[in-house]
Amino acid sequence: MQIRIPGLQIYLRDWQLADLEQYSTWMVPGQPWKELDGPYYPLPSTEAIEAQIAYMRTQIENNSFPTIRSVLVISDQATDNLIGIVSWSWESEETHWPTIGIVIFDPTYWNQGIGFEALGLWSDYLFYTLPTIARLDLRTWSGNKGMMRLAEKLGYQLEARFRKARTFKGTYYDGLGYGVLREEWEARYHQGFASYLQKRSQQSA
Template sequence: MYLTDNQIEIKSITKKQLFELWSLAYNKSADLSWRKYDDPYIPNPLFLTWETFQTDLAEKMLENPHCGLIYFDKKIIGLVTAYWKDGQLQRWLEVGIVVYDFEFRNHGIGEKSLRLWITYLFQLHLHIQHIGLSTWSGNHSMTQLAKKLKLVEEACIPKVRFYRNNYYDALQYGILKTDWQKINNL
């Protein structure tokens, strides 16, 4: 896969990029501030060894049409993902995005990346009619991103995400294919 808007690129993950991705996202010396927003209420290790990353994550990412690296100025800065919320039925697709490098947050890169990604997924899976995005009320950047993309807040489950002795809401956004096509002139 190769997606671009001339400023950013989204590419399939190959073995060549795995070490760079691990260094950026999971290495002890990486900027791990992204973890404060990426479901911090789910107990995951803060960092992963290279060996654990290779065993647990890398193989699932390689050449996966539901996983792409975000590039800006030829540099990996983030990741877009998608997964089937309904398993083998494959009618309910959820998307995710993370910008690892703090320097590139709040510059519109996430918006451009996710716009490309959702368009690609609707084209890849012609049979689906809806794409969703789940987040939590503590992730203000993601809720703003969803609104900028004209995703609809479809559900708010109050006070179910517990993080640092506070309860947060679980939020579900989504969009129908017909609405996405209309909004984006496709």
Template sequence: MKHDVILRAAYAHEKETLYRLVTQDETWTQFNGPYFPYQTPTMEEFGYDLFARMSEGKEMRVIVYNELPVGSVSYYWECQSTRWLEMGVIIYDSKYWNKGIAIQALRQWITHLFEQLDIARVGLTTWSGNPRMMACAEKLGLRQEARLRKVRFYQNTYYDSVKYGVLREEWFEALNI
């Protein structure tokens, strides 16, 4: 199978390119937890926050599709002392949505996380207002572990918080490793 998607750390010379990617088409903010406040970062803010994390390449990596940066994958600790890790994916440019890029990226990212970190589970939390992310999680074989009903209020409508997860043994069994 040809791999159209690679994950990598950002290159130093990509700061302006990645800044434009994140800020030029902000449609992604309507699906990535829009109930949390978002403000377009300045180039300076982008440089010391998001770009710094992308450049380090540990907790966040750039998604490259056919040699073009299109998004990012990341993880964060919900509770590091109990090894509770959550991950996320964003395809910033909406013209690259619905191409299976997020699925390819997350497949690589989940494998990487299990190979590099001493964890038993990888989680992904989304909301019922993002049906594409829910479908992505299910296509990857993540199980819906919780649905917190009507806990996200956005544009005068209540939405559910939906939590997915996969255990290490389930993941590698599905990959036949």
């Protein structure tokens, strides 16, 4: 079954064939998003990206996505075009400790509340589909002020600061770890994040 989770401005959804060319374009060096999203890590090689896209194409064509998705596309509700992705992986599978991430590739969608919607819906999805987890982690760096604000706005707390742990363009930055506990999330969004978004929208209308 295809997944499509509606927000107010976006969907979180499964990959589609039309996404693959766009995704390949965003993986070309020199894109603005990479200046914020772990710029101290190199992009995958061309060969690695081609192999990844071939694997994604097979998943799409065979509808063989994992039951619990590890990545969902962020798409514009008006056009359904890919504008970013959300993802998760295990920090420690043995102790049920996941870490999550988000990238909005298209800078025309920055500073419009898209990240708040997408990461909130994604956090809700993971707490629901991973019933054994007690927390979610989010890692960033002190050069990404937008991600720091986003984490705090959603209710994630700054739990770790690794001083001068990242270098970018010759300058040291701190590595940051944010986290939210299941009980904190449920207390903050007790009717679910989608319901919270709707109420928030109605109050501001």
